[in-house]
Amino acid sequence: MSQINLEKAPPGFEGPGFFATSLDKVVGMARKNSIWPLPYATSCCGIEFMATMASHYDLARFGSERLGFSPRQCDLLMVMGTISKKMGPVLRQVYLQMAEPRWVLAVGACASSGGIFDTYSVLQGIDEIIPVDVYVPGCPPRPEAILDGFMKIQSLVENESVRRRDSEEYKKLMDRYQISL
Numbered sequence: 001m002s003q004i005n006l007e008k009a010p011p012g013f014e015g016p017g018f019f020a021t022s023l024d025k026v027v028g029m030a031r032k033n034s035i036w037p038l039p040y041a042t043s044c045c046g047i048e049f050m051a052t053m054a055s056h057y058d059l060a061r062f063g064s065e066r067l068g069f070s071p072r073q074c075d076l077l078m079v080m081g082t083i084s085k086k087m088g089p090v091l092r093q094v095y096l097q098m099a100e101p102r103w104v105l106a107v108g109a110c111a112s113s114g115g116i117f118d119t120y121s122v123l124q125g126i127d128e129i130i131p132v133d134v135y136v137p138g139c140p141p142r143p144e145a146i147l148d149g150f151m152k153i154q155s156l157v158e159n160e161s162v163r164r165r166d167s168e169e170y171k172k173l174m175d176r177y178q179i180s181l
C-alpha cells in the first residue's frame with residue numbers, strides 16, 4: 001500500500017490554535033520542496049539523469065518533476081556531462097539568465113573536474129566559470145548518487161537564510177566570478 005509522507009513542520013512554538021516559526025524556516029521548507037531543475041546534459045551523465053527522472057528513481061518524489069528549459073523559470077542548474085571550453089560561455093550565459101536564488105549541482109567527474117578528458121579543449125571543472133554548490137562524484141554517478149547530491153542541495157536550500165544573497169560573503173563569491181548582482 002502506498003504511503004504519503006507529509007513534510008514535517010519546521011521547528012517553532014505551538015499551542016492551542018497557533019504555530020509560530022521564523023520566515024527563514026518557512027521559506028526554506030517551501031523552496032526545498034519545489035526546486036525546478038534545469039538539466040544541462042551534454043553526454044553520458046545525462047543518461048543517468050534520465051533514469052533518475054524515470055519511474056523507478058522518480059525525482060518527482062522530491063517535488064522536482066517539473067524540469068525547465070528556460071533559465072528564467074529554474075532555480076537549480078544541473079550540469080551533467082563533458083563541457084568543452086567552447087561551450088563554457090554558453091553554460092555561463094544560462095547561469096546568468098537564472099534569477100536569484102539559484103543553485104548549481106555538478107553531476108559526475110566531467111562537470112566537476114573535466115574527468116578523464118585532461119585535454120586542451122575540455123573545461124577542467126565548471127567551477128572555473130560558475131560557482132558550484134554540490135559536486136556528485138562518479139563516472140557516471142548512479143541515479144542514487146545523483147539523488148544524494150540533489151538531497152544535499154535540498155539541505156542547503158532549506159537552511160539558507162533569505163538574506164544570504166545580500167550578504168558581503170555572497171557578493172565576494174560573485175566578484176570572484178566577475179558576476180554583477
Ligand code: SF4
Pocket residue numbers: 043044045046080081082108109110111115116138139140141
Ligand atoms: S563523468 Fe563519465 S559518464 Fe559522466 S559525462 Fe563524463 S565520461 Fe561520461
